Amino acid sequence: MRVTNILPTHPLPEALGPMLVAVLEITWLLAAWPLWRDGTRDAADLLVDVLRLTQPSDPIMDLKGETVFRPRPFYYVLEGITNERIRRGLIADSIPERLIATRTYVAVADNDRFPPRARTFLQENYLPVGRLRVVGRLLTAPAQDGTHSFPFEVQIPARYAIVAESGSVVGWLDGTPYEGARFLAPAPHEFRSASGQGRFALVWAQAVERGFSPFPLRSGSP
Known part of the structure; x- marks a missing residue:
């Protein structure tokens, strides 16, 4: 019985192997990160709100300088090593005091990378408007007594406005x-x-004057 050899009689070009590997890698990369997916959209939208809401000299409490070209009230970037040092007491979580001292009226959205003490202060004294937060709070009546009284406390001195839903x-x-x-x-x-x-x-007040609101239907950001 005669067996026919179906293998090529000439060796494959030496460059073909690396070329096949490169094609496979490119195919995998395109599947994982399609070129048509805009991975910078969130960052770009954040910067749009920063530019609309603040002046270049206005400090913003962010995590690690992502609001770009705005001073930060707290020196350390808030990442794993810094937060571990804060947890161990090697760095003081003085963010609330720095926010007050520097009159920082704007902060980025809530994030678990804020140290617990700072995060609580931000949640209690800032409220979301678009993709950022500004000093302020929702006003709630302590009791339904018919007086429509809304007591509140201010921690950071500023010009404030009261808005209705x-x-x-x-x-x-x-x-x-x-x-x-x-x-x-x-x-x-x-x-x-x-x-x-x-x-x-x-x-x-500056947020209101520039078209921002904590109530979604009036939000200054699409």
Whole structure:
């Protein structure tokens, strides 16, 4: 019985092996990271909000300088090594004090890389507007007593505005008619609404003036 040799009688070119490997690697890379997927979109959208909301001299509390060209109130970048040193007490979590001292009115969104003490302070004294947070808070009435009273405390002195989820804001701030944004010092304050039920928020005035709001339907960012 005659057996036919189907193998090539001439050796394959030496470059063919590396070429096949390269083709396979390129195919795998395209499958894992398609060229048509914009991996920079989130970062670009963040910078759009930074430019709309702040001046170059305005500090922003971010994790490691991702807001670009804005001063940071805290020297250390917040990554694994820094957070471990904070946990061990080798670096003081002085972020709340630095936010107050530098009058930092803007911070990035909530993230578990913020140390616990700083994260709590940010959650209690900043609220989301678009892709960033600004000083302020949602106002909640302590009881349904019909007085529409909203006590709150300011930690960071700034010009603040009160905004409503719907309709205009009518009422009294610290006993005087509310007629627009005003400077509030660190202290307890009270807003009394004359417009009935609804949700209200205390917001850094510059954010409101530039079209941002903590209420989604009025958000300054698409």
